[in-house]
Amino acid sequence: MKTMTTKKKQVSARPAVAPVGRKERRNAVSKKPAAPQTQRGNQTRDRLKEAAVRVLERIGYRAMRLSDIAAEAGVNVSLLYHYFSGKADLTHEILSELLESWRIQDAGGGPSSGDAFESILRANKVMVTAYSRTPGLMRCLLHFDEEEAEFSELYRRVSADWSIRIAKDIARRCPGVSLGDEQRLMIAYALGGMVDNFLFELYVDRNPNLVKVFSAPDDVAHFLAILWYRTVYLTNPPAEHLRGYEGFASLRLGEVPAA
Amino acid sequence: MKTMTTKKKQVSARPAVAPVGRKERRNAVSKKPAAPQTQRGNQTRDRLKEAAVRVLERIGYRAMRLSDIAAEAGVNVSLLYHYFSGKADLTHEILSELLESWRIQDAGGGPSSGDAFESILRANKVMVTAYSRTPGLMRCLLHFDEEEAEFSELYRRVSADWSIRIAKDIARRCPGVSLGDEQRLMIAYALGGMVDNFLFELYVDRNPNLVKVFSAPDDVAHFLAILWYRTVYLTNPPAEHLRGYEGFASLRLGEVPAA
């Protein structure tokens, strides 16, 4: 209504170019906006988040521009700053919630129903689903710490929780062994990493050598569970779990039974 | 001497900001400069490359500015364009040569001297050395495909070569088994990934849980070799290789010997 002062111009706006998070914390960016006060506000905020998820999945963090998100959500770019303090803030929220969703899903799966193999298989399937359904987001998870150094800690914390749970599971199932807690944890880290790495190469990098072998997600989960089982328990899983992988049964050191 | 025309200004210079390698190949950048013609030229080019290696190791690709490289090398920024077509070109050359150096080192290690365990251990040590000595570069290797999509293919090719060699090694040592080539290759990928991932978490992320356990590089190589050996050969490595990890000997499925 009332025409206020015309545009000022000496106000110092903030940086523009992606401020390579280097030594000095150059990009303080405006403070985090308060939560929406109205239903419409909440809807819009969610719409922006969902749009960003789709864009992240499609082209990744680096290539994603605020205008991409805005277009996808059907709103004006500057509206984004009403709900988030910037691109990194928005992405951080999305990826954090992704990590958090696993923790919940993971804990919800029942402490340890079924035999050891099924326990491993179940854990693997959670990861396989994530990688096969949203490879783009998984890629972001890996790359986002280039933008926000603190993020890798969050990632690590989740990963650690997961490994620790697995380690405890191993302990429960092998009560008699003399292996220390520490070594058990290392094994969990190593095997958890094996799964992560394999799925990344299969679903994110789409390594043709792997793609041509594994068409069904369940196959991968199964394959990795067998390897895992062999490493920990030093024997093949019960025959009923070997369906399709009977070949493994004979993979052991040639004819060196003596000793 | 002669003052030529004053600076023109209508010449269209190239983009400035990191051109998020998106859809249109916006950043064609000037053509690749010819090789240096003189000894001094070669020295300078090498100096720039070595400087860039140090900066990459220290702060990573994203945060590295051309001025950082120039300062480290003690030359003017614009000189960089005499020898490289830009930041990405320079980095690409560095990382490619790093990958290539492994291939050579790897092939040079003799086809397969020693027993199976030593063969695995030797392969692991190559990786441990790389990760423990230049974690920053290893990190760049992982992140650089965000800048140059084609790079991940190069990485994959090297990784595939490595896995294939391992798979063949497994085949030679287990001639009697009925496992297909394909499955053998998958195992090599999985276990290779396990090593990569573990070393990344230990040396690059410096995950405290891992750091406090492994102080000596040889320990990690040994630990991972044992896991590997167990997975493939379904037995512990010969006792002389278990030094320090005797606990593993008893890690197997409780008391289920019957069957």
Next chain:
DNA sequence: ATACAACTTGAATTTAAATTCAATCATGGT
């Protein structure tokens, strides 16, 4: 109705750092 707050927009503003350019310097061959 009307006012007030929250929401939304269009357009202006800003900046780091990459890239280019013309000029100067160094050097080796004649």
Next chain:
DNA sequence: ACCATGATTGAATTTAAATTCAAGTTGTAT
């Protein structure tokens, strides 16, 4: 000595895209 060619420099130029601003819109409680 001189000149041609490559090496080096200093300074100017250029952007994409993030961020901000102030003004318009919408909704809702009084």
